[in-house]
Amino acid sequence: DDGRGPLVLAARGVRLRAARPPVGARAADPPRPVLHTPVVVRGAGARLQGLAFADLAPSAAAPGRRVAGVVLVGETLLITGADVEVVDCEFVGTTGIGVRITGSARNPHVQDCLFRDPLGDPDSVNEAAVQVGLGMGDTNDRIGALIERNRFERWGIGSETVSVKSSGNTVRGNVLVGCRNLTNRHGEDNIYEGNTLERSGWITV
Numbered sequence: 001d002d003g004r005g006p007l008v009l010a011a012r013g014v015r016l017r018a019a020r021p022p023v024g025a026r027a028a029d030p031p032r033p034v035l036h037t038p039v040v041v042r043g044a045g046a047r048l049q050g051l052a053f054a055d056l057a058p059s060a061a062a063p064g065r066r067v068a069g070v071v072l073v074g075e076t077l078l079i080t081g082a083d084v085e086v087v088d089c090e091f092v093g094t095t096g097i098g099v100r101i102t103g104s105a106r107n108p109h110v111q112d113c114l115f116r117d118p119l120g121d122p123d124s125v126n127e128a129a130v131q132v133g134l135g136m137g138d139t140n141d142r143i144g145a146l147i148e149r150n151r152f153e154r155w156g157i158g159s160e161t162v163s164v165k166s167s168g169n170t171v172r173g174n175v176l177v178g179c180r181n182l183t184n185r186h187g188e189d190n191i192y193e194g195n196t197l198e199r200s201g202w203i204t205v
């Protein structure tokens with residue numbers, strides 16, 4: 001939206017290039033439109049806000065990006081870079097890990113998001129809503145993730161709702177309702193503070 005009118009995205013593959021920031025794509029009016037198409041965003045100062053995505057491949061958040069107010073239907077988000085913010089987003093009908101943060105990421109923030117009603121394999125170990133670090137190889141990586149003020153509802157598949165497999169992270173002020181566990185698989189100097197579990201599992205350290 002360049003301020004002169006709503007931007008309509010209706011193509012098999014949409015590409016946005018931010019030649020001069022800020023450039024943004026947002027819903028002109030509620031309800032949020034659902035896009036059944038890949039969207040590629042390149043350039044500084046680009047922002048996606050108030051859009052819903054369905055039937056896409058897992059999305060990758062580029063370093064320094066702020067993903068705000070996006071609804072992801074059946075989709076996942078991969079964070080590999082530094083200073084990525086995921087704010088006020090909704091993850092629903094997810095298959096697999098909702099937000100995967102790899103060992104190469106640094107200081108990602110996942111805040112004020114809603115994770116609800118996944119559709120993955122109940123018996124799989126790879127169905128967490130948020131996972132910080134992917135395995136033993138990330139144990140000593142000080143990712144420095146902040147997972148804060150998120151709400152998790154009916155995330156009852158897999159063994160974990162929030163899974164931490166790295167070091168130097170903070171998980172605080174989250175609410176889990178009808179979910180599984182908040183689990184520190186491995187890693188050091190992780191902080192768990194002020195989290196509420198209702199009709200859910202437990203905190204595993």
